[in-house]
Amino acid sequence: MPAFDLIIRGGTIVDGTGEPRFTGDIAVKDGLVAQVGNVSGDAAEEIDASGLLVTPGFVDIHTHYDGQATWDQEMAPSSWHGVTTVVMGNCGVGFAPARPDKHEWLIGLMEGVEDIPGTALAEGMSWDWETFPEYLDALEKLPRTVDVGTHVPHGSVRAYVLGDRERPGAVPTDEDIRQMSAIVEEGVRAGALGFSTSRTVLHRDVDGEVVPGTTATKEELIEIGRAMGRAGHGVFEMASDMKREWDEFGWMGALSRETGLPCTYAALQSIAKEMPLDEQISSMRAENDNGANIVAQIALRGNGIVMAWQGTVHPFRLKPSWKEIEDLPWEQQKAKLFDPEFKAKMLAEQHDFSEVNQDIIGLIMVVCGGWNMQFEMDPDFNYEPTAAESILERAKAAGVSGDEYAYDLLCSDDGKGFIYLPILNYADGNLDFLKDLQQSDDTVNSLSDGGAHCGTICDAASPTFMLQHWVRDRSRGTISLENAIKRQCADTARLYGLEDRGVLAPGYLADINIIDMERLKLGKPWLAFDLPAGGKRLLQKAEGYVATIKNGAVTFREGEWTGETPGGLIRGPQRAELAEAAE
Numbered sequence: 186m187p188a189f190d191l192i193i194r195g196g197t198i199v200d201g202t203g204e205p206r207f208t209g210d211i212a213v214k215d216g217l218v219a220q221v222g223n224v225s226g227d228a229a230e231e232i233d234a235s236g237l238l239v240t241p242g243f244v245d246i247h248t249h250y251d252g253q254a255t256w257d258q259e260m261a262p263s264s265w266h267g268v269t270t271v272v273m274g275n276c277g278v279g280f281a282p283a284r285p286d287k288h289e290w291l292i293g294l295m296e297g298v299e300d301i302p303g304t305a306l307a308e309g310m311s312w313d314w315e316t317f318p319e320y321l322d323a324l325e326k327l328p329r330t331v332d333v334g335t336h337v338p339h340g341s342v343r344a345y346v347l348g349d350r351e352r353p354g355a356v357p358t359d360e361d362i363r364q365m366s367a368i369v370e371e372g373v374r375a376g377a378l379g380f381s382t383s384r385t386v387l388h389r390d391v392d393g394e395v396v397p398g399t400t401a402t403k404e405e406l407i408e409i410g411r412a413m414g415r416a417g418h419g420v421f422e423m424a425s426d427m428k429r430e431w432d433e434f435g436w437m438g439a440l441s442r443e444t445g446l447p448c449t450y451a452a453l454q455s456i457a458k459e460m461p462l463d464e465q466i467s468s469m470r471a472e473n474d475n476g477a478n479i480v481a482q483i484a485l486r487g488n489g490i491v492m493a494w495q496g497t498v499h500p501f502r503l504k505p506s507w508k509e510i511e512d513l514p515w516e517q518q519k520a521k522l523f524d525p526e527f528k529a530k531m532l533a534e535q536h537d538f539s540e541v542n543q544d545i546i547g548l549i550m551v552v553c554g555g556w557n558m559q560f561e562m563d564p565d566f567n568y569e570p571t572a573a574e575s576i577l578e579r580a581k582a583a584g585v586s587g588d589e590y591a592y593d594l595l596c597s598d599d600g601k602g603f604i605y606l607p608i609l610n611y612a613d614g615n616l617d618f619l620k621d622l623q624q625s626d627d628t629v630n631s632l633s634d635g636g637a638h639c640g641t642i643c644d645a646a647s648p649t650f651m652l653q654h655w656v657r658d659r660s661r662g663t664i665s666l667e668n669a670i671k672r673q674c675a676d677t678a679r680l681y682g683l684e685d686r687g688v689l690a691p692g693y694l695a696d697i698n699i700i701d702m703e704r705l706k707l708g709k710p711w712l713a714f715d716l717p718a719g720g721k722r723l724l725q726k727a728e729g730y731v732a733t734i735k736n737g738a739v740t741f742r743e744g745e746w747t748g749e750t751p752g753g754l755i756r757g758p759q760r761a762e763l764a765e766a767a768e
Contacts, residue, residue, distance in 0.1 A: 188226035189214050190737055196234030196699065200689040201241040201674040203667050211239060213695040216736040216751070217762060221689055230739075234699050237731055238666075241674040241687050242269025242696030243648040247451075247482060248635035249299045251279045252306045254324060254333050256717065258750050262645040262724050263635040264330045265744060269696040269735045269752070271635060272334045272681055276424045276451075277383035277398045279338035280310065281320030282345040282368060288312055294340050294397075297390035298383070299637035300497065305720030317372035325754040330740040334681065334755035336422055337372035339382035339409075343397035353395050362408050370412035376756025378681050379420035380413055382406065384433075386426060387457050403436040414444030418758050420681055421448040422482075427460040434465075437479050438472030445478075447680060451632055452481035452622075453488065454612045462618070466628075473627055480680055482631035483622050485651050486568045487607025490641045491723060492559075494522060494595050495712045497640030500559070500604065501592065503538060506531040519600045532588050556580065556587035558611075561594050562603040564709065567654055569616050569661070576604070603710060615661060623655070623664050623672065629680055630672045639722035643710050648673050649727040653705050682758030692762040695737040698730065705729030 191213040198221065199206045210224035245263055248271045254260065263271055273279070278298050280291055289307075296303040314320040317337055324333060344351050346364045357365070369380050382398040389395055406421075413419035421440065425433050437448040452469075454462050469479045492499040495515060501507050510521050521527045556577035560570040572578065580590035595602045610616070622628045635645035656669050678687030686694045708726045716722055726744055733741040736751040 187229045188212075189219060189224075189228040190230070191695070191734070191739075192224055192226075192228040192231045193234050193239055193697065193699065194224075194231055196237050196239035198239045198689060199667055199670045201670055201687050202690075203671040203675075205667060211689060211697065213697075213734075213737040216695055216738075218689055218691055218693050218695050220691060232699065232732060234731075236701075238698075238700040238702050239689070240267075240670045240698045240700065241689050241693075242698055242733065242735060243267045243673045244270040244272075244677040244683065244687055245631075245633050245635055245645075245648070246272040246629070246677045246681060247275050247631040247633055248273045248645070249275060249278070249295070249301065249637035250333065250635065251335065251338075252295065252301065252310050253636050253716075254329070255311065255327065256309045258327060258329045259746050260329050260331045260333075260752075262643060262726070263633070264733070264741065264746075265726050265730075266646050266649045267698040267700070267730055267733055268331060268635070268645075268648060269733065269740075270332045270334070270678070270683065270686060270755070272336070272378055273636070274336035274338050274377075275381050275422055276388060277339035277381050277396060278388075279335065279341050279381075280312075281314055281317045281337075281372075282341055283312065283315060283320075284345055284348075285312075285315070287344050290344060291341060293391040297392070298388045298396055299634070300641055301637055301639055302716060302718070302720035302722075303391065304718040305716035307718070309717035317368065317377065318375035321372075321376050321754060321756065328750035329752040330735060330746065330750055331752040332735075332755050333752070334378040334683070336379045336381040336420075337369050337377045339380065339398040339401070340396055342368050342409075351397055354400050355397075356402075357405060362405050365405070366408050366412040369409050370416050373413050373416035373419045373757075376754070377419065378755065378757070379422055380409055381422040382424075384423065384425040384431070385457055387455075388424065403432070407436055407440050410440040410444060410446070410448075413446055418682055419446055421446065422450070423448070424451045425458075426455075427458045427465055429459055434468040434472050434479065438475065438477035441472075441477040441479060442475075447478040447480055449480040449482055449629070449680065452483050452628070453609045453632070454618070455609045466622070470627065479627070481622070481628045483619060483628050484610055484632035484644070485619060485623075485630060485647055485655060486616060486644075487611035488609035488632070488642070488644070489605060489607035489611070491562070491643065491710055492595075492604040492606060492641075493602065493712065494518065494600055495721070496723065499595060501531060503536040504531050504534045505537055506534055508537070515600075522596060522600065528592060532586075532592060556591065558606065559591065560605045562605050562710070566605070567658065568605070568650060569654065569659070570605070572614055601711065617661060620662055620664065623668065629676050631677070639716070639720070640712075641723065643723045643725040646707055646725045646727065649705065649707055652700070652702065653707060657702060657705070683755065685759040685761045688761075690761075694761075695734060697732075697734040699732040699734075701729045701731055703729075
């Protein structure tokens with residue numbers, strides 16, 4: 186019998202600890218890393234990694250696969266980008282607990298906040314659960330390419346307890362809060378990795394109402410946090426507009442010190458946040474200096490919209506001519522869009538804002554104008570474009586208007602052209618502000634939103650972007666490979682108590698990526714209609730992933746799924762076998 190199940194030979198190993206890379210072998214046995222270094226002996230399979238990068242599997246802690254994980258084993262697109270562990274249930278939205286009469290309401294909440302087609306969720310989910318522990322049981326039934334863990338979401342909890350009383354501004358009674366806390370404690374004891382909430386006006390349901398939790402008092406949030414403290418583990422995750430009157434850092438700091446548990450929040454340059462990012466970071470650090478454990482989740486590129494004719498938004502969506510064709514099948518739409526007379530008519534029209542919800546009209550105004558902040562996604566697009574690369578400047582160089590240049594751009598590639606509009610995290614027209622934050626222990630790489638925003642973004646590719654842009658190609662200054670891998674593997678895993686992964690060392694899970702850094706490149710996005718009920722989603726693959734390995738099984742070779750599904754459900758904190766044996 187072979188000594189090992191798998192040996193990866195001669196690769197450049199970056200082990201996730203932040204220590205310098207080295208050349209060596211990795212042996213795998215029974216789903217765990219058995220040896221690292223100079224491995225002797227044979228294996229059932231060997232992979233020659235000479236000249237290739239070998240890293241731990243990536244741990245993505247901010248995703249929204251809550252529905253997809255109940256039916257999809259491949260877990261794309263995150264699994265295409267070296268991710269072997271996802272944490273979902275973020276931003277206070279999810280599907281448990283769920284009373285039978287609230288299924289449609291919860292779908293509408295997820296569709297509105299995360300732009301996941303409601304028809305796909307309605308057809309794809311079996312709803313063979315009501316309580317949160319029953320939801321975990323349902324997740325456990327389906328093997329996948331990745332491990333999944335989840336939060337207890339505030340929206341579902343509030344809807345379960347308040348019922349028809351749940352509406353914007355609803356004030357729960359003391360008994361309501363006691364019941365919500367009990368549900369959260371039950372969920373965390375059953376294996377949830379934490380609790381999540383959303384307190385931003387950017388998050389709205391399909392009817393335009395702000396989500397549950399937006400107006401929650403700090404007393405409600407603290408009592409729910411204490412429930413996790415009683416259970417003994419869990420992360421309190423939050424998206425917030427950071428209004429100064431809410432004193433978010435004050436109560437997060439107090440809660441963290443009292444329970445000993447971490448709080449984490451989405452740290453962004455945002456049009457909705459009252460506190461600038463610098464003030465968010467300084468306020469967090471003041472609390473941490475006083476014994477708190479608050480961690481900022483940072484995105485590595487501008488958070489924005491990828492626009493196309495077939496997406497959910499594009500710069501001409503409020504033109505009367507578009508309204509005439511928006512409900513037609515794509516081939517009929519395309520025939521109109523390629524008609525010179527139709528083009529001339531649309532370009533001559535003004536935008537019609539009469540039916541736009543006033544709460545989002547500012548955003549729509551940005552989308553429909555501002556060619557200086559919209560960019561052509563050409564084959565070498567790097568997501569940190571300069572002003573000289575804007576549609577405004579390219580239109581000037583071509584001697585046409587911004588409107589005409591953008592129209593023709595969207596019509597390129599047989600009507601599959603894309604425009605990038607960074608709305609958040611790009612106030613300076615570059616990403617310089619993120620360089621120092623990526624060296625800090627109180628920040629963590631996050632906010633990919635994998636599985637969400639199906640018609641507008643595909644930031645599930647964030648780990649690939651990190652390596653391609655921040656480590657290899659960025660002309661304005663790169664970060665070290667060792668630091669990047671540590672941040673996407675060990676750091677993200679440790680925040681959620683997943684101490685059995687994120688490092689390549691004996692006793693840890695054999696979650697491994699083999700990467701050709703010279704070939705690593707993000708592919709062009711495309712719109713697929715492969716969700717249940719023909720639901721659409723924006724997808725993006727990458728070249729350069731030679732293999733991805735989960736629990737010792739090769740799940741992807743050269744970006745193609747092998748059919749292996751070694752991933753399962755994570756229930757609560759995890760420890761490496763080596764650490765357990767040492768005790």
